[in-house]
Amino acid sequence: MHKAYISGTGSCLPERVLTNNELEQMVETSDEWITSRTGIQTRRISGAGEQNYQLAARAAEKALAAAGLEAQELDLVLVATLSPHMIMPSCACFVQAEIGAANAFAFDLNAACSGFLYGLDMAEKYIASRPEMKILVIGSETLSCRVNWEDRNTCILFGDGAGACIVESSSARGIVDSTLHADGNLWNLLYMDSPASRNPDLLDKDRQGCYIQMSGRDVFKYAVRAMEDAVTRLLKRQNLAINDVCLLIPHQANVRILGKLMERLGIEQEKVFINVNKYGNTSAASIPIALDEACQEGRVQQGDLVLLCSFGGGFTWGSMLLYW
Ligand code: ACO
Numbered sequence: 301m302h303k304a305y306i307s308g309t310g311s312c313l314p315e316r317v318l319t320n321n322e323l324e325q326m327v328e329t330s331d332e333w334i335t336s337r338t339g340i341q342t343r344r345i346s347g348a349g350e351q352n353y354q355l356a357a358r359a360a361e362k363a364l365a366a367a368g369l370e371a372q373e374l375d376l377v378l379v380a381t382l383s384p385h386m387i388m389p390s391c392a393c394f395v396q397a398e399i400g401a402a403n404a405f406a407f408d409l410n411a412a413c414s415g416f417l418y419g420l421d422m423a424e425k426y427i428a429s430r431p432e433m434k435i436l437v438i439g440s441e442t443l444s445c446r447v448n449w450e451d452r453n454t455c456i457l458f459g460d461g462a463g464a465c466i467v468e469s470s471s472a473r474g475i476v477d478s479t480l481h482a483d484g485n486l487w488n489l490l491y492m493d494s495p496a497s498r499n500p501d502l503l504d505k506d507r508q509g510c511y512i513q514m515s516g517r518d519v520f521k522y523a524v525r526a527m528e529d530a531v532t533r534l535l536k537r538q539n540l541a542i543n544d545v546c547l548l549i550p551h552q553a554n555v556r557i558l559g560k561l562m563e564r565l566g567i568e569q570e571k572v573f574i575n576v577n578k579y580g581n582t583s584a585a586s587i588p589i590a591l592d593e594a595c596q597e598g599r600v601q602q603g604d605l606v607l608l609c610s611f612g613g614g615f616t617w618g619s620m621l622l623y624w
Pocket of ligand 1: 337
């Protein structure tokens, strides 16, 4: 029986660091408010040469090196993103060209903050039917291009970055199980519009433009409940307990959401990887960036049971268990 396992990880963060003190000069807010409500202290903001696909490509090159693979050996480049620099071609096609993955097909996937988890799940399905495949799964975002820098409710939360992993088959370790969910009825609690329609019959004049719009309190409530439910459901299905998990890598939205989640799951803080304080919410990129940092810091060892979980616009959410 072949399992899909992660053979290499990589990440890339823009150089520019935006601090809470700088945000105080931009909107009516304070370092104290942001830190106490979100735990976020800094986030990274893209600049020249740091388009979404460029961050993604740099993360991909590191993941390839870690896995000991050449780009030409890849069969698929899959990018989870909600902030591509173009609608067409996909970010994945730009990455494919940038890294020289000449033998790979390429496409984007949008499941908002759950995109990376959806992508890993899809990679696992490809590996199940074609174990020889080598798949690059990336979560990459330039959300700084998509927030309204005059809206203090949202602009303090988000950041840019990319994380990547190589997925190959193994008979010993890898993805055990996952559970993915969506509820499109709740779309209007967290969304971002398209550019104005050129078809006047389809133009919605009430739309605000391509900015993230959010009902923060509702998102908070649903995020905690949904991630708890996805994790509990998955552990039960696999006959495992939360104590069996060596490391939980959740989507990095904010520390209060994560605090509530840890409380409800009954997991010790030492078993939860948190870096949202440094990078803010990087949507689809948050889990692969955290996964890469966890590897670099030696927080995951071969054989460890790792749990991933996410929640985002859609709403979309899910969880995944894997043996490292
Ligand atoms: N600085 C200062 N005051 C602010 C700011 C700010 N940046 N933003 C909002 N406020 C004000 C509000 O205007 C409001 O003022 P009012 O009472 O005069 O109207 C007051 O602070 C309280 O606002 P609330 O929205 O009730 O504040 P809350 O305690 O709920 O915190 C927050 C807001 C941090 C957004 C919280 O709801 C939250 O964390 N929600 C989850 C959002 C999230 O993580 N979204 C990411 C995308 S989804 C995901 O990734 C899971």
